[in-house]
Amino acid sequence: MCVIAAEEVIAAAEHVQEQQRHRQGFRAADRNAPTRHQRMPPAPPFSFSFPFRAVWWNTLPHVTGGFEREGVGGEGREASELYQVNCVRQFYENLVPSCTVYDIDCPDNFFRKFTDDGQYLISFSRNYQELIVYRPTWLSFSCKEEDCGSHDLPPKAKRFDSFFTQLYCISLASCSELICKDFFLYVESHRFGLFATSTVQVHDAPATEGAIHGVPSIEKITFHLVRLEDGAILDEKVFCNDFVNVSHNMGVFLYDDLLCIMSLRYQAIHILQIRDSGSLVDVRKIGVFCREDDELFFSSHSLVAIVQPNGFGSPRSETDIHGK
Numbered sequence: 220m221c222v223i224a225a226e227e228v229i230a231a232a233e234h235v236q237e238q239q240r241h242r243q244g245f246r247a248a249d250r251n252a253p254t255r256h257q258r259m260p261p262a263p264p265f266s267f268s269f270p271f272r273a274v275w276w277n278t279l280p281h282v283t284g285g286f287e288r289e290g291v292g293g294e295g296r297e298a299s300e301l302y303q304v305n306c307v308r309q310f311y312e313n314l315v316p317s318c319t320v321y322d323i324d325c326p327d328n329f330f331r332k333f334t335d336d337g338q339y340l341i342s343f344s345r346n347y348q349e350l351i352v353y354r355p356t357w358l359s360f361s362c363k364e365e366d367c368g369s370h371d372l373p374p375k376a377k378r379f380d381s382f383f384t385q386l387y388c389i390s391l392a393s394c395s396e397l398i399c400k401d402f403f404l405y406v407e408s409h410r411f412g413l414f415a416t417s418t419v420q421v422h423d424a425p426a427t428e429g430a431i432h433g434v435p436s437i438e439k440i441t442f443h444l445v446r447l448e449d450g451a452i453l454d455e456k457v458f459c460n461d462f463v464n465v466s467h468n469m470g471v472f473l474y475d476d477l478l479c480i481m482s483l484r485y486q487a488i489h490i491l492q493i494r495d496s497g498s499l500v501d502v503r504k505i506g507v508f509c510r511e512d513d514e515l516f517f518s519s520h521s522l523v524a525i526v527q528p529n530g531f532g533s534p535r536s537e538t539d540i541h542g543k
Contacts, residue, residue: 320372325379326351334405334412339447340383341412347398350391350414352447353383387450391443392416402465404473406493411453413478414443415465424460429507434484435462442471442480444497453497461485477502 328342328351340353362370375381392398396416404413417440424436440458445451462484464470472479478499480489487506491499508514 318372320377323377323379329400331400331403334410334447335407338410339386339412341403343398343400344388347400348390348392349388350398350445350450351388352386352450354386355383356381389445389450389452391445391452396439396441399465401467402471404468404471404478406473406476408476409493409495409497410447411493411497412445412447413471413473414445415463415471416441416443417465420462428460430460430484431486436460436484437462440465442499444493444499446497451497454499456480456491456499458482482506 326342327345329345329347331341331343333340333355338354340355342351342353343349344351364370391414393416395418397418399415399417402415405411406413418438420435420437422435424430426432426434430436437458438460440461440463442456443452444454446453458480461482463480463482470481470483472481476493478491478493480491481487482489485506487504489504490502492502494500503511508517
């Protein structure tokens with residue numbers, strides 16, 4: 220092993236560049252010129268070896284090219300050998316799990332899904348009354364050898380708490396409500412979670428107050444906006460005697476900070492805004508009327524049609540019509 224100072228390493232790099240310039244010049248000038256070994260300048264008075272390549276990479280990490288050296292010894296030996304500087308330390312941007320552990324002793328919960336950024340694992344209690352959130356710990360165990368399948372994992376590798384840490388458990392649903400297990404929306408910009416609870420739906424509910432006949436009715440549907448970091452319930456939105464299809468997020472849509480909830484029973488779309496503070500603010504309701512002033516416009520025109528049915532002035536009495 221040879222230890223080389225930084226000045227010598229820089230001199231070697233300059234020498235390699237000079238060799239490359241010589242080679243390019245000779246090849247451009249004459250294809251039949253003497254061989255590369257005869258026209259190259261003499262090599263520095265030291266040889267390169269693997270320990271030097273490690274010193275080279277750690278000393279000058281910005282040098283990524285290859286270099287050549289002249290042979291040292293008798294004339295019969297090979298005059299040149301090519302050495303490439305390889306990366307001896309690599310950085311992995313992505314780590315992919317390669318082992319699956321079965322028969323894990325998990326809590327008796329209903330696991331919904333991971334959040335889109337992988338920071339939280341959402342689950343519900345078996346009675347669908349409580350929200351339980353876990354945070355993955357990741358990379359709990361690793362193996363540096365090639366044949367990792369032949370090695371047994373430690374006993375704690377088959378425990379759920381070795382991979383996940385419970386953050387909190389909060390109650391969402393009241394005594395008459397249940398958590399909608401197939402519904403969850405994630406606001407990644409603020410790390411808010413939107414959950415829904417509802418009572419049992421009634422299929423033969425009467426159509427009252429403008430409701431569509433034949434559509435089921437739910438006495439109470441509540442949407443909860445939860446801050447997943449600490450489990451704080453920031454705001455709620457309640458719909459009474461309505462029907463929203465929350466199964467697999469079919470009737471609720473999220474775009475940036477705008478939340479759209481579609482009411483099937485009243486054929487209306489409720490648009491809400493999720494503020495940075497975590498409040499749900501009503502923006503617009505699209506249903507019988509599309510614009511905010513549509514109701515005022517139609518009511519005023521209906522009043523005009525009643526007062527002026529002939530379109531020209533006040534309605535004439537029967538005395539005016541007969542000239543009496």
